[in-house]
Amino acid sequence: MSNVPADLKYTSTHEWVRSLPDGSVEIGITDHAQQALGDLVFVEVPEAGRELKVGDRCAVVESVKAASDVYSPVAGEVIAGNPQLASAPEAVNNDPYASGWLMRLRPASGPPITGLMSAAEYQQLLLSESH
Amino acid sequence: MGRRTPLFPLHQQLGARIVDFGGWEMPLQYTSQLAEHHAVRRAAGVFDVSHMCSIDLQGERSQAFLRELLANDIGKLTVCGKALYACMLNESGGVLDDLIVYRLGADRFRAVVNAGTRDRDLAWIRRHAHRYGVEVLERTQLAMLAVQGPAARQAVANLLSPAGAAAALALAPFFGCDVGDWFIARTGYTGEDGFEVMLPGAAAQGIWRSLNAAGVVSCGLGARDTLRLEAGMNLYGNDMDEHTQPFESGLGWSVALAPAERDFIGREALERVLAERARAPESQRRLVGLVLEERGVIRSHQKVQLAQHGIIGEVTSGTFSPTLERSIALARLLDVAAERVQVDVRGKLLNARIVQPPFVRNGKTMIALPEKAR
Numbered sequence: 001m002s003n004v005p006a007d008l009k010y011t012s013t014h015e016w017v018r019s020l021p022d023g024s025v026e027i028g029i030t031d032h033a034q035q036a037l038g039d040l041v042f043v044e045v046p047e048a049g050r051e052l053k054v055g056d057r058c059a060v061v062e063s064v065k066a067a068s069d070v071y072s073p074v075a076g077e078v079i080a081g082n083p084q085l086a087s088a089p090e091a092v093n094n095d096p097y098a099s100g101w102l103m104r105l106r107p108a109s110g111p112p113i114t115g116l117m118s119a120a121e122y123q124q125l126l127l128s129e130s131h
Numbered sequence: 132m133g134r135r136t137p138l139f140p141l142h143q144q145l146g147a148r149i150v151d152f153g154g155w156e157m158p159l160q161y162t163s164q165l166a167e168h169h170a171v172r173r174a175a176g177v178f179d180v181s182h183m184c185s186i187d188l189q190g191e192r193s194q195a196f197l198r199e200l201l202a203n204d205i206g207k208l209t210v211c212g213k214a215l216y217a218c219m220l221n222e223s224g225g226v227l228d229d230l231i232v233y234r235l236g237a238d239r240f241r242a243v244v245n246a247g248t249r250d251r252d253l254a255w256i257r258r259h260a261h262r263y264g265v266e267v268l269e270r271t272q273l274a275m276l277a278v279q280g281p282a283a284r285q286a287v288a289n290l291l292s293p294a295g296a297a298a299a300l301a302l303a304p305f306f307g308c309d310v311g312d313w314f315i316a317r318t319g320y321t322g323e324d325g326f327e328v329m330l331p332g333a334a335a336q337g338i339w340r341s342l343n344a345a346g347v348v349s350c351g352l353g354a355r356d357t358l359r360l361e362a363g364m365n366l367y368g369n370d371m372d373e374h375t376q377p378f379e380s381g382l383g384w385s386v387a388l389a390p391a392e393r394d395f396i397g398r399e400a401l402e403r404v405l406a407e408r409a410r411a412p413e414s415q416r417r418l419v420g421l422v423l424e425e426r427g428v429i430r431s432h433q434k435v436q437l438a439q440h441g442i443i444g445e446v447t448s449g450t451f452s453p454t455l456e457r458s459i460a461l462a463r464l465l466d467v468a469a470e471r472v473q474v475d476v477r478g479k480l481l482n483a484r485i486v487q488p489p490f491v492r493n494g495k496t497m498i499a500l501p502e503k504a505r
Contacts (some may be wrong), residue, residue, distance in 0.1 A: 006330070037479055038163075038353070039165040041451040041453075042428055055133075062428050064164050064165065064353060064450060064451050064453070065164070067428065067477060087425075115212050
């Protein structure tokens, strides 16, 4: 069974979103997603300064088996892509919710972020996908 | 539900991720595809290859039959136990399948063919065997384990009687022998030393467990694919099929044109191909190795191009090489003079160097490696 931390928000495409104290957000892929992909060998993260809309392709995670796009769950400006992943893509497998983060984003001003799932809702989605 | 091998319950117990492969439910990986790959290059791993089809051919004219059926010459098998890699062609020279044939006796052979082409192969073989009065027997009750890696042969030998172990360890590469009711061959699909073992299906789970207990790592189809591609070995259906002939599939070495009087199926078509290759070499395609000089992973069907020529072909197999830590590929390209090509990797043109496979053999790097891209 995959790990779904209670304090994060989730998308149906298996990204997670963490709200940081300074108002920015951190984004990665879930434990379920990294398990499904298998050993990652190549991760491409966005450059700082890039403006993203919800659903934009923002990163590529590539395993031995296949390449997958990551879609931004939040609109805003990229503050940083995780610089460690170029040389250590396996961090996404080993530690998807901490050192395996993909990018940090400053959310666009305007209405609060909507459309994300709670941990309980995401867990429900995983259950329904496995049946 | 797909077909299952005698080892299927064990794969489930071991927590394998199961995928469909040519209609069979097979293990893709048990823990980590990379770890399984490295286990084979550094020590030993075991693969379930029971989905491959073992066919025994028997009859006074079985040798004459196989000399017509296969593009390689079974007449080269002058001693019992010797194995031969061969393509089975259609009349147009297209590759129906690639297979290994062992000589079991004066008029007895065993062919091992691919899972995905099993039914078509059997129909084709039976159709032609009929004329030679050769008996075609599908050995469905056998399990087949590939035990591969520098420590593999000893691990298998340790499970045998002293006499059986001595016989198995004495096998030269590409030879096989009976050991009790097992057939053990020093063959494989990884570029490492090792054995392929055919044994009664009922015994297979116990033997697998014993190998695991001796440190041999369970390996799935994922690692099998990265290992074979590093070894520069073709995968039927990816790198060649019935629409491609051996000379454009890196398999010309397995076509025996001598003696000239051996009239194998597809020979006439291949002779026309060779004449055309001599007349206009630049219009011909060949299978080459590629190693990517930039970050990223080449995948099959991606287009390959050269600035002055446009698209010159496409990737037939591509992956990340765990041993080389770079992406490698096989690609079928027009025979243009170039050292470097560009591969369209998900919309980006990345530089790749043309190399001669194999990429890795017996744990050693066989090509000049580009600087590791940052």
